Structure formats: C-alpha cells, structure tokens
Amino acid sequence: MASLGDLERSVMDLLWDSAEPLTANDLRDALAACGTDAKELAVTTVLTVLARLEKKGLVARERSTRPHRYTASSSREDHTVGLLNDALGTAQDREAVLARFIGGISAEEAVSLRAILDSVKTV
Amino acid sequence: MASLGDLERSVMDLLWDSAEPLTANDLRDALAACGTDAKELAVTTVLTVLARLEKKGLVARERSTRPHRYTASSSREDHTVGLLNDALGTAQDREAVLARFIGGISAEEAVSLRAILDSVKTV
DNA sequence: CCGATATTTCTACATGACGTAAAAGTATCG
DNA sequence: CGATACTTTTACGTCATGTAGAAATATCGG
Structure with a gap:
C-alpha cells in the first residue's frame, strides 16, 4: 500500500472528515486555515496532490461538475x-x-x- | 518510525533470523544465496545499508572486533x-x-x- | 460567438530516501 | 613494511513528494 506524505495526509484527513465532496479550492482554504501552518498553497499544488492520491486509488473525482469534486474512496x-x-x-x-x-x-x-x-x- | 526499503528489509530479515551477529561479508553471501536473486552485491553496498540501518537505530554494530559485527537492536x-x-x-x-x-x-x-x-x- | 476568468493539465525543479558501488583511507597479518 | 582485508567517503541514478509556473481548456457574461 502507499504510505502518505505530510501534505497528502492532510488532504486525506480533510476529505475523510468531510461529508461533502470538496474542490481543490475548498481544500486549499481548509489547509490554510487548519493548524498553525497558515501557509497559503497554490491551487495547482493541491491539484497535483489530488491527482497523485487519485492514482493511488485513495480519492475519487467527479469530472462531471466543473470545479471537480473530490472524495475519499474509502474510509x-x-x-x-x-x-x-x-x-x-x-x-x-x-x-x-x-x-x-x-x-x-x-x-x-x-x-x-x-x-x-x-x-x-x-x- | 522508519519504513524499510527492499534491501534494508532483506538485511534486517537476515539479522533477525540470526542468533549470532553477522559481518558485512556474511550478509553479502547470505543475500546472494537467499531467494532467486542470485545477484552478488558489492560489500560496500551492504556496508552502506548497514550504516543507514544503524543510523535509524535498527542495528547495533560491534566496532571492537575487526570485521565489525552487526546485530538487530530489537526483535x-x-x-x-x-x-x-x-x-x-x-x-x-x-x-x-x-x-x-x-x-x-x-x-x-x-x-x-x-x-x-x-x-x-x-x- | 467572444473575450475574461476560472479550472485543469503539463511541465519542472528541489529535496530526501534508497540501491548501488568505486575510490580512498585505515587497520592487520605475515 | 608491504599486501591484504576492512571501513569510510563520495557519488550517482531513481523514485516519491512538496511545490508551483505555464499552458491548455472550459465557462460565463455580454
């Protein structure tokens, strides 16, 4: 199985804790808010991580909606x-x-x- | 904790299975013998891995004996x-x-x- | 239908872990 | 002391990950 890096982990935590699917922007904002990190990441960064997590089979993405919406594929x-x-x-x-x-x-x-x-x- | 790479893992397996401390040469020979690998590694390769494992706290080395002897530091x-x-x-x-x-x-x-x-x- | 804006994809680079080993340094034995 | 054995240093390729700019694409208001 794939172990997660720090950022990947944070993203998964947010997705796991969210009942709703989230967009890359949602995640970027949440990441900026959570913890004492306070570091504003570029959206592309979040998208890259999401793509990698998708490849690992950990997240699913809705391509139908325009801002793609991501969910954790397993609990x-x-x-x-x-x-x-x-x-x-x-x-x-x-x-x-x-x-x-x-x-x-x-x-x-x-x-x-x-x-x-x-x-x-x-x- | 530190997860192990393939070679690190093989070395740890040998150390765990051995009652006696092993030298780098012991390990190289054992690695060549075990499995269908059959790949003769350079001793320096084994030594590098051992040094890394030591840094990770997974193996202890006896520097007193001339060919240093290595043991797993925990089961x-x-x-x-x-x-x-x-x-x-x-x-x-x-x-x-x-x-x-x-x-x-x-x-x-x-x-x-x-x-x-x-x-x-x-x- | 068009241009501005939002969103996604492509491409890129730095860092660190790991496999791998030559080269250089050091001890040891006869 | 010189050959031999052993260790340390240095080095390089690859892969995962964090990070993001550039480029491509879709969407919306007019």
Whole structure:
C-alpha cells in the first residue's frame, strides 16, 4: 500500500472528515486555515496532490461538475486497517506480534477489544 | 518510525533470523544465496545499508572486533509492533479501527487473540 | 460567438530516501 | 613494511513528494 506524505495526509484527513465532496479550492482554504501552518498553497499544488492520491486509488473525482469534486474512496478506518495488515503482512508469526501488541494497549481498550471479539465469535 | 526499503528489509530479515551477529561479508553471501536473486552485491553496498540501518537505530554494530559485527537492536516482533502503533497512531478512533481489523482476521486467530486477552486481564 | 476568468493539465525543479558501488583511507597479518 | 582485508567517503541514478509556473481548456457574461 502507499504510505502518505505530510501534505497528502492532510488532504486525506480533510476529505475523510468531510461529508461533502470538496474542490481543490475548498481544500486549499481548509489547509490554510487548519493548524498553525497558515501557509497559503497554490491551487495547482493541491491539484497535483489530488491527482497523485487519485492514482493511488485513495480519492475519487467527479469530472462531471466543473470545479471537480473530490472524495475519499474509502474510509479512514479502512485505510488504517490496510496499513495494519501491511505491517502484519511482513511478519511471519502474526500471533507473537499480536500478543505483544495487545500487551501494550490500555486496559480500557482491552475491555472493548474483548467485547469486539465476543461479537465476532457470535457471528 | 522508519519504513524499510527492499534491501534494508532483506538485511534486517537476515539479522533477525540470526542468533549470532553477522559481518558485512556474511550478509553479502547470505543475500546472494537467499531467494532467486542470485545477484552478488558489492560489500560496500551492504556496508552502506548497514550504516543507514544503524543510523535509524535498527542495528547495533560491534566496532571492537575487526570485521565489525552487526546485530538487530530489537526483535522483529517489536519492530512490527512499532509499525502497528505507527499505523494506529494516525487514527483518531482506535476502537473503530480495531473492530474492523479484528473483523478481518481468521477464526483461529480470533481464538488465540482471546487467549492472549485473557492472560493480559489476569495480570 | 467572444473575450475574461476560472479550472485543469503539463511541465519542472528541489529535496530526501534508497540501491548501488568505486575510490580512498585505515587497520592487520605475515 | 608491504599486501591484504576492512571501513569510510563520495557519488550517482531513481523514485516519491512538496511545490508551483505555464499552458491548455472550459465557462460565463455580454
């Protein structure tokens, strides 16, 4: 899978958080506003990044409307799960890794994890 | 954390699988042998990669012995756990991700996961 | 239908990571 | 001490990414 650069990441975050599709200008404005970055990017820069994200299959674009509108093609969670599986894919003994991973999570999360496992089992 | 290139990855795999520290020559030979690569790398190439891995904190080198000897500074599992946490770190709602992730693992793994969780809880 | 304006595509460049290795420097052994 | 082994330095090509100007294209008001 493709890991994201900083700007790509910011754009994806905005797209993931938006219910509506966004235009390049929307994104440029949002990028300027968010964080303490305050750096006004050129729209072409945003468009370049969007094109790359589209090529990576992470965003879909509506070419029908004139200012093209972009949406994330999968949810943030799905993307993160993909990353998790990528990381795990390189491991031979998944169980050892999972054991160590779970050893490091908080007690609360352990509880909810257990709940999740229960529901999976029921199915 | 630092993700690894292909050669870096191969070198780490060899170091992780070796009980003994390895020299650059050991690694070059092992790389030539392993897989269907069959490409004889220059020792300097291996040394460069080792230096980079050392800078990344992934390998430690014994400078006392004359052919320096290299070891992985952490286990493969720890490294993978690090990757998992990196991936999860970018997620706001860890639980949603974990839920979806667990939904995708095999039934067997779900069972062993449950066992792991139990042992964690006991502690 | 035309020109001004908005939008997109093309092209370009800098930087950094990575694979790759020759050249040069340094230690070691006989 | 000289040959040999090993390490460090330097270097180059490629690819991903941030960044954006130039050029092409569409759209809107008149």
